[in-house]
Amino acid sequence: MELNAKIPDGPIEKKWEKHRFDMKLVNPANKRKYSVIVVGSGLAGASGAASMAELGYNVKCFCYQDSPRRAHSIAAQGGINAAKNYQNDGDSVYRLFYDTVKGGDFRSREANVHRLAELSVNIIDQCVAQGVPFAREYGGLLANRSFGGAQVSRTFYARGQTGQQLLLGAYQALERQIGLGKVEMYPRHEMLEPILIDGRARGIVVRDMVTGELETHLADAVVLATGGYGNVFFLATYAKGCNGTAAWRSYKKGACFANPCFTQIHPTCIPVHGDYQSKLTLMSESLRNDGRIWVPKRADDKRPPGAIPEEDRDYYLERIYPSFGNLAPRDVSSRAAKRVVDEGRGVGPTGVGVYLDFADAIERLGEDVIAERYGNLFEMYERITDEDPYTVPMRIYPATHYTMGGLWVDYNLESTIPGLFVIGEANFSDHGANRLGASALMQGLADGYFVIPYTIGDYLARTKFEPLGADHPEAVATVAEVEGRVKRLLSVDGKRTPTSFHRELGQIMWEYCGMARTREGLNEALGKIPALREEFWENVTVPGEAMELNQSLEYAGRVADFLEIGELMCLDALEREESCGAHLREEYQTEDGEAVRDDEDYSHVAAWEYAGEGKKPIRNVEQLNFEYVELATRSYK
């Protein structure tokens, strides 16, 4: 397949402006003649649905949760980046662009990242106008904090609940449009298949999760804002309901899946503690502003943290990366933690963890200041672990947190299926091989508020649409396909629960496709996953019926798709024979464990194309050109 990224001509700082002028417009009176489906109601989905409705399009928005306000964007803690330079510390659009390209280890598209940096400033304006209560200084102006991978303070925040406040802002804008009748909201509805007619995305099949009914919804364009697929690891910081089904089903209908192996492992999560555990909890990266990460110098040092004197501690991030210290980027910090744990220097009852210590900061700033900055995070930590982080250092360890990979999109955020747009974490987007902290919120809102409202108009204006009914043969066939899958899940009637399969898949993925990958390991996983999938379809048990509220059925369908997604991730990891960002292949690293990129052969996006059941997918390539940021070895030392 020929991948055309449709990057506009001209100098990078003019591309978006020029493109906005070149795109076709739909005149205000005609907008109400078009309909758009938005799947997902997180930052990207809610902001996109609200903004398109404000323009006058008829929008239908779907989410699996009971309310659009629950989407997992709500759990983002630390902040959102914007190149405002309010701190007068040398920030600029170009610097944010540069940091993001470098942070992504040169595996993202320059033009997209520059647009993201440009739009970052508008996002903050928009959110303040909506009443988002960002942190402020006594003078009444906005406060900033610094975040990993940057040497300027450009992160805006609302206590430790930035994602919540930004999402509520977008949710309220969405509810306003629902109240005005411009958006029809469908909570507790799960998309199970896109509907393609004459090669274009023209609708979706959803299951009403209360009644079990399968419904057909048709529109002129479909926007997926369904988040990432990180729950493939079972234990992750994602909400339990997050899944890859909408993206995966679209992949199997012709949307290319780009860089699936780029999954972010977040360095500061609460370590695993028991085999009944259902998820991992993130502790915001912002904690690394004031917390110092350390382990004992000696592997056999089992003293409690307070009894280990300064000279027996190894503040390894400060030691190895003196200029970024505890604020080294996520991939770098995570791998450093893994290395010290592998050396036997890990802490806590399982030995799989490192300390994040606030003693110095409390001494320097006082407990009140620390409580104001991180109070809710400390409380959350205490609730989970029964330890008081004001007196005992936190224990943290990396966990899966975000997927940089996702459906391939061009500059207009359109996938390889015409009319199917993908925004937010669901696309492969702007973060390359590693996302910097406080950039996910920025990208979700940039896509939703400021990109999709323009590019969708261009698509609608350029395309001629035939009127459709739910009785169209393609729509009927798609419903039948979904119905068949639901029936099949219910009829296996085996012995193992969906959870047990999911847990086993997660273990395979973490072991072989986690923080460090090898050829042997990935080949091993590529043998194990299909075998597990086969067992799933022979031995899974799904209680209950199709036509009722059935959480086991919902879950089983998602696990079935994870069992396929995991395989593609391993294949992608195997065929990317280099290390870059979050993707570390042990064969390609320096002596001290830093990633060794191969720009000659792998400075590209791998966009996988479905080739049919049982066939190896096709690896298409989009070459990445770096005209502005010089390809260089990333160094945070």
Added chain:
Amino acid sequence: MKLTLHIWRQQNAKSKGRFVKYDLDDVSPDMSFLEMLDVLNEKLIAEGQEPVAFDHDCREGICGTCGVVVSGRAHGPRDRTTMCQLHMREFKDGDTLWIEPWRAKAFPVLRDLIVDRSALDRIIAAGGFIGAPTGSAPDANAIPIPKEDADLAMDAAACIGCGACVAACPNASAMLFTAAKVSQFAKLPQGQPERYRRVKAMVRQMDFEGFGNCTNHGECSAACPKAISLDHIAQLNRDYLRSSLRADRRIVSEVGAG
């Protein structure tokens, strides 16, 4: 730990529900309450029974999806804690727990412990927003906001919309939920233009949904996992009174945002 659980089972909105007794052994004190329910459900599925349906999602206390009444207390015994953040170390070996859904006329039961809380969304749709269409905003620092006001707005904005306030209230009132949003915007300059029409519209929708009135019991704030203060209800009452004195400013849109 061993526990005896009495859990509300109800097939769907139309059927009658009842408590069913389950015995659960091997409960670890480090489990969250929802992980305890996971363990029970795995056991039920293995025995060929239908698992207990309950709402949950983020499991880190912020999405507001989970919530059940445990032995008479919304979100269980620990203050300022959602179900997903409540750990079994709060209970004792041999305890008997009664687990049931939120009870309110405006929250019909959908199945077992799951209720329909969409009435809360409709209260927001009626007026819980600032009308600032995308692209129309001035520079974020154009209007300074005193830190105290921004902090108070944030206190109110911390509401997660779980509905525990409604479940805890003897009148099943949604006052705390509604007041938190009214109060957040009342504190901010951006919230002023729609301030009085907002409070009227939201209160009207709240009544329309069948929530009860506030009679100042304070159970809502006690049950609230984010400890939203009753002060916001006082703010709502003040604004509501003022709005009723502004007879010239009629609300054009009528009830029934959903």
